[in-house]
Each structure stands twice: as structure tokens, then as C-alpha cells.
Amino acid sequence: EVQLVESGGGLVQPGGSPRLSCAASGFTVSTYEFNWVRQAPGKGLEWISYISGSGSLYYADSVKGRFTISRDNAKNSVYLQMNSLRAEDTAVYYCARSAFWSGSYYFDHWGQGILVTVSS
Amino acid sequence: AIQLIQSPSSLSASVGDRVTITCRASKAFSSTLAWYQQKPGKAPKLLIYGGSNLETGVPSRFSGSGSGADFTLTISSLQPEDFASYYCQQFNSFPLTFGGGTKVEIK
Numbered sequence: 001e002v003q004l005v006e007s008g009g010g011l012v013q014p015g016g017s018p019r020l021s022c023a024a025s026g027f028t029v030s031t032y033e034f035n036w037v038r039q040a041p042g043k044g045l046e047w048i049s050y051i052s053g054s055g056s057l058y059y060a061d062s063v064k065g066r067f068t069i070s071r072d073n074a075k076n077s078v079y080l081q082m083n084s085l086r087a088e089d090t091a092v093y094y095c096a097r098s099a100f101w102s103g104s105y106y107f108d109h110w111g112q113g114i115l116v117t118v119s120s
Numbered sequence: 121a122i123q124l125i126q127s128p129s130s131l132s133a134s135v136g137d138r139v140t141i142t143c144r145a146s147k148a149f150s151s152t153l154a155w156y157q158q159k160p161g162k163a164p165k166l167l168i169y170g171g172s173n174l175e176t177g178v179p180s181r182f183s184g185s186g187s188g189a190d191f192t193l194t195i196s197s198l199q200p201e202d203f204a205s206y207y208c209q210q211f212n213s214f215p216l217t218f219g220g221g222t223k224v225e226i227k
Binding site for chain 2: 035045047050058059094101104105111113
């Protein structure tokens with residue numbers, strides 16, 4: 001069974017630098033692309049980062065220069081290093097796997113989400 | 121960035137109703153569009169990909185259509201378990217973007 005499990009969230013002070021982890025099981029991360037998506041309390045979904053199998057990286061403007069996505073194929077995991085956190089980064093963060101079929105991409109599996117609260 | 125405008129932002133409907141949600145893009149693109157359902161406190165769930173392809177296991181009352189800049193998600197006969205929020209997402213170009221969401225509530 002495909003599973004993605006996020007960890008590393010919690011209460012963080014403004015300016016803090018937590019690292020979120022996304023542990024995968026039921027498949028090998030090396031053959032897939034991954035994303036991080038966040039959802040502020042009561043708000044919609046916001047895509048924030050992508051990593052390809054070859055290491056191509058993309059970021060939303062809202063996090064560019066502060067967040068870094070990475071992967072460790074040996075640990076079958078994907079990560080999001082978050083730096084210089086602000087109150088507006090408070091959100092549930094989801095790890096999502098990209099899939100490709102018949103000319104279309106989509107997010108076929110999501111983690112359960114992890115809450116990051118930025119507050120002093 | 122391609123902006124996706126969903127309408128309506130919320131709607132009230134009864135069990136058995138036909139529900140249509142639209143997603144309009146700021147520029148036209150190929151059918152690299154997906155629809156997701158999200159229930160409170162849960163992760164989004166894929167419903168439709170490629171604009172009109174039903175994800176395995178998703179009930180056939182859900183359907184997607186459209187092309188260019190206008191896409192539609194239709195629920196042919198609303199069921200109690202369908203009361204949730206729905207989001208469209210484009211994969212045409214980075215940054216990937218979601219629509220603002222549509223909350224489907226019980227009338």
C-alpha cells in the first residue's frame with residue numbers, strides 16, 4: 001500500500017528553521033516526482049515546491065529563497081527545509097506524489113498533513 | 121502564473137441534485153487539469169485528471185470536461201458523502217496553481 005507520512009512540524013518561533021520529512025512506503029521514491037502543498041487555517045490549497053527524479057526544483061514565489069526541497073532515495077524520503085519562518089507560513093503542510101498518465105500529470109497520493117504553527 | 125478562478129466559492133444543494141463547478145484559467149492550456157475533493161481535517165483526494173479522466177475507484181457520478189481556459193466538474197446526483205470542498209489544479213506550467221475551492225454544503 002502506498003503511504004506518505006509527514007513529520008517534523010509543530011510550534012516554531014518566527015525566524016525558525018524546521019525541516020519537514022515525508023517518509024514513503026509501498027513504492028520507491030527514486031522513480032517519482034514530489035511536491036509540497038500547504039493549506040493555511042480555513043484557506044485553500046497552495047502548491048509550494050516540486051522536485052523531479054533528476055533533481056529539477058521549482059518553488060512558489062512565496063517561499064523561494066527560504067524553503068528547500070530535497071530527497072534521499074536511500075531513506076525513501078523527501079524533505080522540506082524551511083528557513084526564516086513567518087506567521088503567514090502557518091499551515092498544514094502536505095507531501096504529494098506526482099503521477100503521469102496519458103499525457104497528464106496529477107497528484108495521486110498525499111500524506112496526512114503536518115501542522116506548522118509559527119508563533120512566539 | 122496561470123490563475124484559476126473557481127465558481128461558485130460555495131453552494132448549498134440537496135441529496136440527488138446535479139452540481140456543476142467551474143474552473144476558469146487566466147490563459148488557455150491543454151487539458152492538464154485535475155480535480156480534488158477534500159473533507160475537513162483530511163488530505164485532498166484525486167477525482168479527475170487530464171480534465172476528464174476518472175481516477176480509479178471514484179464513483180461514476182463524478183465527471184470532468186472542458187478545454188482551453190474553461191473546465192467543469194459535475195456531480196450528477198449528489199450523495200451525502202459528497203459534501204466537501206473541491207479544488208481544480210493546473211499542471212500546464214510552474215508555478216502549479218490551485219483554484220480557490222468550492223465548498224458544497226447541505227441545503
